[in-house]
Amino acid sequence: QIQLVESGGGLVQPGGSLRLSCAASGQIGSIYNIKWYRQSPGKQREWVARFWSDGTPQYADYLKGRFTISHENAKKTMHLQLNNLKPEDTAVYYCNVFGESGYWGQGTQVTVSS
Numbered sequence: 001q002i003q004l005v006e007s008g009g010g011l012v013q014p015g016g017s018l019r020l021s022c023a024a025s026g027q028i029g030s031i032y033n034i035k036w037y038r039q040s041p042g043k044q045r046e047w048v049a050r051f052w053s054d055g056t057p058q059y060a061d062y063l064k065g066r067f068t069i070s071h072e073n074a075k076k077t078m079h080l081q082l083n084n085l086k087p088e089d090t091a092v093y094y095c096n097v098f099g100e101s102g103y104w105g106q107g108t109q110v111t112v113s114s
Helices: none
Strands: 003-007 010-012 018-025 035-039 046-051 057-059 067-072 077-082 091-097 108-112
Touching: 003 091, 018 091, 018 108, 046 067, 057 067
Parallel strands: 010 108
Antiparallel strands: 003 018, 018 077, 035 046, 035 091, 046 057, 067 077, 091 108
16 A cells, blocks of 8 residues: 655745655655645646656756755655745745645645745
């Protein structure tokens, strides 16, 4: 049974930072199968970041270099470092494996507000 558990969200002021984590259990295959998404209020869920199979990170264009992904392979954990946060980054952040019909975590809420 695959499970994904996100953590690290919270309330932060604009310009602040947060570090999100996604801990996976079960047969997820490569750690690179984990991808990050987010869903802002009233909007559709959107892709945020991922690793290619060769370990190269890839980010959504709208992030403009503010977010960074990393992983701890032995712990099956993926991290998402959020820097220079803006109010429009307010969303529930999810990790996913195996696509839309795959497995999702419960999400972690990030709220950026002064």
